[in-house]
Amino acid sequence: MPLAVDMRHIRKYFPTSNVLACDDVSFSVNRGEVHALVGENGAGKTTLMNILYGLIAPDEGQIFINEQPAHISHPNDAIRLGIGMVHQHFKLVPSFTIAQNIMLGIEPNRAGFIDAADEAEKVRQLSEDFGLPVDPNARVADISVGMQQRVEILKTLQRNAQILILDEPTAVLTPQEVRELYIVIRKLAADGRTIILITHKLLEVKEVADRVSVMRRGRMVGTHNVADVSIRQMANLMVGREVILRVDKQPAKPGEVVLSAENLLIAGHGGIPAVFGVSLEVRAGEILGIAGVSGNGQTELVEALTGLRPVEGGKIMLLGKDITHASVRDRRRAGMAHVPEDRMVMGLNLKTNLDENVVVTHYHDEPYSERGFLRANPIRKLARQIIDAFQIKSARVGEEIKTLSGGNLQKVVLGRELYGKPRLIIVNQPTRGLDVGSIEFVHKTLIQERDSGAAVLLVSVELDEILALSDRIAVMFAGRIMGVLDATIATEQDIGILMAGGSLEAETPIPEKVQ
Amino acid sequence: MIHFLNTYRRQIRVALILAGVLIVLLILFGLPITLLQSSIRLATPYVLGSLAALLASRAGVLNLAIEGKMLLGAFVAVVVVFQPGVPATQGRDPMLGVLAAALSGGLLGLIFAVLYLRIKINLVILALAVNLFVANATVFFMRVSFGSFGTLADPSIRSLPTIQLPIIHNIPFLGPLLSGYQFVVYLSWIMAVVVWVLLFRTQFGRHIRAVGQNREAAESLGINVTRVQIFALTLSGMLAGMAGSFLSLGVLSQFVESMTNGRGWTSITISLFAFEQPVGAFITSLFFGLAEALSFYLQSRPEVNLPPDLLLALPQIATLLALVVVALRIRAAELMKRRNFAAQFGQELDKLRRGVLVGGQD
Numbered sequence: 001m002p003l004a005v006d007m008r009h010i011r012k013y014f015p016t017s018n019v020l021a022c023d024d025v026s027f028s029v030n031r032g033e034v035h036a037l038v039g040e041n042g043a044g045k046t047t048l049m050n051i052l053y054g055l056i057a058p059d060e061g062q063i064f065i066n067e068q069p070a071h072i073s074h075p076n077d078a079i080r081l082g083i084g085m086v087h088q089h090f091k092l093v094p095s096f097t098i099a100q101n102i103m104l105g106i107e108p109n110r111a112g113f114i115d116a117a118d119e120a121e122k123v124r125q126l127s128e129d130f131g132l133p134v135d136p137n138a139r140v141a142d143i144s145v146g147m148q149q150r151v152e153i154l155k156t157l158q159r160n161a162q163i164l165i166l167d168e169p170t171a172v173l174t175p176q177e178v179r180e181l182y183i184v185i186r187k188l189a190a191d192g193r194t195i196i197l198i199t200h201k202l203l204e205v206k207e208v209a210d211r212v213s214v215m216r217r218g219r220m221v222g223t224h225n226v227a228d229v230s231i232r233q234m235a236n237l238m239v240g241r242e243v244i245l246r247v248d249k250q251p252a253k254p255g256e257v258v259l260s261a262e263n264l265l266i267a268g269h270g271g272i273p274a275v276f277g278v279s280l281e282v283r284a285g286e287i288l289g290i291a292g293v294s295g296n297g298q299t300e301l302v303e304a305l306t307g308l309r310p311v312e313g314g315k316i317m318l319l320g321k322d323i324t325h326a327s328v329r330d331r332r333r334a335g336m337a338h339v340p341e342d343r344m345v346m347g348l349n350l351k352t353n354l355d356e357n358v359v360v361t362h363y364h365d366e367p368y369s370e371r372g373f374l375r376a377n378p379i380r381k382l383a384r385q386i387i388d389a390f391q392i393k394s395a396r397v398g399e400e401i402k403t404l405s406g407g408n409l410q411k412v413v414l415g416r417e418l419y420g421k422p423r424l425i426i427v428n429q430p431t432r433g434l435d436v437g438s439i440e441f442v443h444k445t446l447i448q449e450r451d452s453g454a455a456v457l458l459v460s461v462e463l464d465e466i467l468a469l470s471d472r473i474a475v476m477f478a479g480r481i482m483g484v485l486d487a488t489i490a491t492e493q494d495i496g497i498l499m500a501g502g503s504l505e506a507e508t509p510i511p512e513k514v515q
Numbered sequence: 516m517i518h519f520l521n522t523y524r525r526q527i528r529v530a531l532i533l534a535g536v537l538i539v540l541l542i543l544f545g546l547p548i549t550l551l552q553s554s555i556r557l558a559t560p561y562v563l564g565s566l567a568a569l570l571a572s573r574a575g576v577l578n579l580a581i582e583g584k585m586l587l588g589a590f591v592a593v594v595v596v597f598q599p600g601v602p603a604t605q606g607r608d609p610m611l612g613v614l615a616a617a618l619s620g621g622l623l624g625l626i627f628a629v630l631y632l633r634i635k636i637n638l639v640i641l642a643l644a645v646n647l648f649v650a651n652a653t654v655f656f657m658r659v660s661f662g663s664f665g666t667l668a669d670p671s672i673r674s675l676p677t678i679q680l681p682i683i684h685n686i687p688f689l690g691p692l693l694s695g696y697q698f699v700v701y702l703s704w705i706m707a708v709v710v711w712v713l714l715f716r717t718q719f720g721r722h723i724r725a726v727g728q729n730r731e732a733a734e735s736l737g738i739n740v741t742r743v744q745i746f747a748l749t750l751s752g753m754l755a756g757m758a759g760s761f762l763s764l765g766v767l768s769q770f771v772e773s774m775t776n777g778r779g780w781t782s783i784t785i786s787l788f789a790f791e792q793p794v795g796a797f798i799t800s801l802f803f804g805l806a807e808a809l810s811f812y813l814q815s816r817p818e819v820n821l822p823p824d825l826l827l828a829l830p831q832i833a834t835l836l837a838l839v840v841v842a843l844r845i846r847a848a849e850l851m852k853r854r855n856f857a858a859q860f861g862q863e864l865d866k867l868r869r870g871v872l873v874g875g876q877d
């Protein structure tokens with residue numbers, strides 16, 4: 001069978017974030033097949049497809065389209081070669097009609113004046129040809145997300161795309177819309193078009209794809225016929241890890257409920273719920289881990305719990321007090337500490353010194369300020385205490401912190417947040433980008449806090465970390481909690497299936513394939 | 516309150532339109548014709564300025580340098596027709612001044628666009644620099660090149676002649692209202708139509724709006740975003756330059772230091788107030804023209820017993836009120852969005868609530 005896409009030895013390194021996103025990746029797709037590209041977040045699948053679409057230039061490697069060498073340095077080149085991409089976040093102009101969006105850039109015109117009737121007619125014809133009904137004159141702002149996606153697909157078809165890249169196409173769809181999309185995908189493939197489906201939902205792969213390629217940490221780990229692999233096998237390929245971290249800890253002795261959230265509804269990007277009906281409880285003396293591929297509502301959940309994002313529905317209680325709409329300061333006064341996701345941006349102010357960074361959560365209390373004036377000596381004493389308690393080598397009272405290593409910066413954050421015995425500690429990606437020694441320190445510190453009676457909510461995309469630290473594990477997917485597992489019996493594979501949107505109740509449920 | 520706004524959206528809109536029509540009728544029949552005429556005349560810089568502002572914001576660039584571009588237009592218009600020693604009758608055609616003002620505004624717009632989009636200078640800093648630069652450069656050249664302080668005037672500088680529109684000026688009542696203005700006044704009306712046609716009927720305008728609303732969408736389809744924005748900013752500069760030429764050649768036939776006097780900033784307010792719609796901006800500009808005309812009119816009336824400073828501040832008060840309305844409207848839209856989100860998804864959530872409490876004791 002002829003190859004529609006053949007990417008050979010692609011390498012892409014991002015120097016700013018020090019990530020090798022694609023490491024000698026080779027990837028080929030047959031003409032007329034539905035080919036799923038799966039992998040965890042950060043596995044490099046979106047980077048690979050952005051290279052194919054001309055949005056990112058690879059450092060090394062060659063691309064062949066329809067077995068001809070191709071130079072793709074701009075989306076225009078890709079469009080000319082018959083490649084179309086439907087991005088995860090749609091690229092539509094909300095105030096324009098469907099027809100205006102589809103024809104953007106290729107408007108039928110006479111001397112620059114748009115022929116609106118012809119435009120609508122062209123779109124009507126297009127939607128008839130492909131059996132994708134749309135109302136050409138409806139405004140995109142008024143139509144459903146599923147319909148918007150259909151507009152995106154029509155946009156590529158109007159430009160005569162033979163190879164369609166769909167990036168996480170079902171992430172924002174309702175189950176009904178997902179079924180409709182599957183039918184569309186099969187139909188396009190039956191017409192001889194090639195579909196590349198980027199996803200991390202393995203059920204979806206089973207339902208709609210012919211072949212599947214799995215990426216892990218920038219490498220291609222295998223391509224299989226979908227019929228020959230089970231969901232469990234794919235999950236293994238996706239999350240398989242070489243090193244397993246283990247932390248010594250005693251069984252938890254959970255006490256009273258410290259944090260409880262009930263039926264939370266939180267808005268995300270573009271008016272779509274980021275968190276949809278999440279309820280959870282964290283008790284004193286336990287660590288509740290929240291696992292999940294990043295972008296499934298964890299960030300928004302943490303922001304809402306810590307008071308950085310409004311809650312649109314539901315209730316949050318901290319030690320029996322309703323804090324749903326409380327200010328950040330009130331939450332902190334009630335005993336909440338927050339180690340945020342990004343220590344460089346949110347956790348610390350790198351433009352100022354250690355003292356100001358550690359006093360920032362207490363500066364308005366005595367003895368750090370009196371009658372509105374900051375007092376240097378108590379602040380300095382606080383900084384010294386934190387340096388000593390957390391053995392922050394190379395940090396000096398009153399000096400800049402921007403030269404400190406990542407591990408030491410995180411110690412500064414932990415030192416500040418854990419000072420004064422918080423009852424609830426919310427930590428988000430606490431060891432991202434740290435070396436092994438620092439990871440161990442952070443893990444030990446969190447276990448210590450748990451043992452001394454704090455409730456810990458740990459959000460992490462690192463499964464190892466979740467498994468090593470948590471007493472119970474909640475798995476988030478698409479803004480919901482898919483299930484809660486007892487950490488002593490949970491396996492990576494179970495979590496992997498839940499993370500991918502599957503369910504543990506039926507053994508690898510394989511729905512009928514949509515034809 | 517929000518709920519009320521939501522349910523009666525349609526009725527509220529109808530009521531607002533009716534109120535607007537009523538106000539317009541009251542103004543038309545209740546105020547003296549000379550006041551109306553000067554309102555329409557004085558609205559001209561606002562019409563052109565707000566068109567300049569909305570064209571730039573439609574392309575996704577908040578053009579905060581309109582004040583400076585307007586002032587440059589006012590200065591250049593006078594400089595071009597300035598010929599010391601030449602009697603007024605033989606001076607250059609003031610239309611030449613209008614043309615030069617438009618070109619200089621366009622040139623400054625182009626430079627502004629290149630500095631912002633190609634050299635990537637911070638937009639706010641750049642706008643501040645342009646505004647300050649023009650304000651000081653005009654003063655400097657007035658002194659150095661023309662030896663005048665504060666005001667550049669000369670018999671050779673003629674103001675724009677008034678033009679009676681054939682046929683139209685014979686219509687009773689409407690005739691004097693629509694006819695008998697200077698060229699730039701008519702030009703501003705034409706420009707409102709031109710900008711509307713450009714934005715909503717041409718391919719280029721479609722691209723401007725796409726770039727302003729979702730630049731990634733435009734980019735991913737191969738539209739050259741930078742080029743569209745450079746064009747839009749250049750056109751915006753030309754409109755601002757024209758507005759300036761009306762101030763110096765339409766009203767006074769002289770250039771006065773800082774004579775734009777905040778009209779560029781007011782123009783941005785008008786554009787925001789009118790949702791960046793050319794027709795809306797035109798109508799809003801007429802109200803600002805009325806506020807300005809009223810301030811002059813009331814000062815000339817001995818029977819009005821209001822402090823003259825307060826009357827002078829009338830246009831500024833109107834600006835302030837408009838800004839408050841704009842801010843309130845943005846805030847209300849945000850609240851409405853949140854309310855609708857909670858209503859829509861809250862209901863869905865109730866329907867499918869499974870009552871799974873994570874971590875609850877069994």
